[in-house]
Amino acid sequence: MYVILVYDMGQKRVGKMLKLCRRYMNWIQNSVFEGEMTEVQLRELLHEARRIMDEDEDSLILFKNRDQKWLDKQIIGVERQSTDNFL
Amino acid sequence: MKQPKYLFNAGRMSRKDNTLKFTPVDEAGIEGQPRYLPIEQVGDLYVFGSLDANSALYNFLGQEGIAVHFFNYYEHYTGSFMPREYLLAGKMQVDQTKHYMAAKKRIEIARRFVEGAANNILRVLKYYDNRDKAKDLTEAICLIERLLASVPMAVDVPMLMGIEGNIRQTYYGAFDAIVGQTFCMDGRSKRPPQNELNALISFGNMLCYTACLSTIYHTQLNPTISFLHEPGARRYSLALDLSEVFKPILVDRLIFRMINKRQLQPSDFRSEVGGCVLKDAARKRFVQGFDEQLKETIKHRALGRSVSYRHLVKLECYKLQKHLLGLEEYRPFKAWW
Numbered sequence: 001m002y003v004i005l006v007y008d009m010g011q012k013r014v015g016k017m018l019k020l021c022r023r024y025m026n027w028i029q030n031s032v033f034e035g036e037m038t039e040v041q042l043r044e045l046l047h048e049a050r051r052i053m054d055e056d057e058d059s060l061i062l063f064k065n066r067d068q069k070w071l072d073k074q075i076i077g078v079e080r081q082s083t084d085n086f087l
Numbered sequence: 088m089k090q091p092k093y094l095f096n097a098g099r100m101s102r103k104d105n106t107l108k109f110t111p112v113d114e115a116g117i118e119g120q121p122r123y124l125p126i127e128q129v130g131d132l133y134v135f136g137s138l139d140a141n142s143a144l145y146n147f148l149g150q151e152g153i154a155v156h157f158f159n160y161y162e163h164y165t166g167s168f169m170p171r172e173y174l175l176a177g178k179m180q181v182d183q184t185k186h187y188m189a190a191k192k193r194i195e196i197a198r199r200f201v202e203g204a205a206n207n208i209l210r211v212l213k214y215y216d217n218r219d220k221a222k223d224l225t226e227a228i229c230l231i232e233r234l235l236a237s238v239p240m241a242v243d244v245p246m247l248m249g250i251e252g253n254i255r256q257t258y259y260g261a262f263d264a265i266v267g268q269t270f271c272m273d274g275r276s277k278r279p280p281q282n283e284l285n286a287l288i289s290f291g292n293m294l295c296y297t298a299c300l301s302t303i304y305h306t307q308l309n310p311t312i313s314f315l316h317e318p319g320a321r322r323y324s325l326a327l328d329l330s331e332v333f334k335p336i337l338v339d340r341l342i343f344r345m346i347n348k349r350q351l352q353p354s355d356f357r358s359e360v361g362g363c364v365l366k367d368a369a370r371k372r373f374v375q376g377f378d379e380q381l382k383e384t385i386k387h388r389a390l391g392r393s394v395s396y397r398h399l400v401k402l403e404c405y406k407l408q409k410h411l412l413g414l415e416e417y418r419p420f421k422a423w424w
Contacts, residue, residue, distance in 0.1 A: 019106075022104060023125055023127055024125050025128070026128075035125060036088055036090070036128065037127070037128065038088075041127055081120075085090050085091060085092050085378060086092075086093045086371060087092065087094045087095065087122065
């Protein structure tokens with residue numbers, strides 16, 4: 001499953017969320033991550049995320065896709081970070 | 088899915104917030120923008136550039152079960168950091184050793200490896216023979232078929248290795264007919280490879296070898312006890328056995344494809360004292376090609392679903408395990424397309 005995750009957190013919690021997401025997905029832009037993951041990994045991530053979030057104030061949005069190949073990604077301007085396996 | 092990461096840039100890898108942080112460093116020693124690798128998605132690390140790391144990082148990688156493979160400046164495989172074994176199985180180990188100790192049982196498995204390799208070699212040759220009528224590979228094909236037929240006659244492993252050597256020699260002899268216009272083979276040479284094509288083969292075989300090693304690590308097999316190759320000290324020789332079967336399919340096909348599509352040119356190589364190596368950009372391109380090849384999927388006939396080439400290697404390990412445990416006879420993977 002290919003996931004794009006976007007969050008909007010209060011200033012106090014945004015750093016924690018960033019660190020959590022870095023463990024599972026590739027950072028592409030401020031508050032935006034994308035990456036391939038399994039159902040279980042996503043559940044782990046969301047479980048952890050719920051503990052960080054204040055669900056009355058913060059929001060987290062997921063875009064799920066079955067495969068990366070069905071995703072048409074366009075970058076306008078600078079690519080902040082590439083997500084490939086070659087460094 | 089966990090994906091291998093390939094590090095070409097020099098830099099520093101560190102543990103940061105329970106994940107990996109890679110800070111590239113350029114030639115002037117100036118640090119670039121760090122990149123975080125999601126620990127949950129990292130399969131193996133392949134280090135081609137120079138990597139700065141400390142023991143805290145290796146502790147972390149060990150805990151997460153991530154292997155690191157190192158390659159030197161001349162593209163040779165120098166070794167791996169293997170995390171602590173996590174799939175220990177005493178019964179498997181005992182059975183594997185028993186099969187190695189009993190000459191009769193050992194040669195049976197060794198023969199299968201040679202059969203698998205020869206079949207896949209023939210598949211590659213026949214493909215190029217059919218595709219282009221101008222290139223005549225019939226002679227090499229006939230010779231290899233004859234050699235393959237003599238495999239059951241081999242009474243011991245050295246004799247089998249001899250047959251295997253003849254098959255490879257004939258096979259490499261046919262390379263000129265396939266990529267003859269731009270490159271020439273001029274016999275197999277290694278340590279160091281003497282020309283461009285040999286450099287490619289050596290480099291590709293090494294990638295295949297490490298891919299097999301990583302796969303074996305994730306099974307209960309012991310990578311040091313092998314059947315076709317003699318298990319030596321400090322060597323993962325089972326990976327050599329296994330890679331025999333996959334080299335023609337994973338490596339040689341990739342080489343032919345990249346050369347015939349002119350993705351690799353003679354200008355992509357650099358002659359060094361006593362040998363020939365790939366230039367950085369071309370090396371990266373080749374590794375990229377290899378990575379794509381492993382991700383490529385085929386419809387598996389017995390399983391009835393799509394599996395990637397990387398998974399085929401794993402299935403091969405499972406088949407070998409079943410054979411060693413006496414559940415099902417091992418039949419090597421033979422490409423049918």
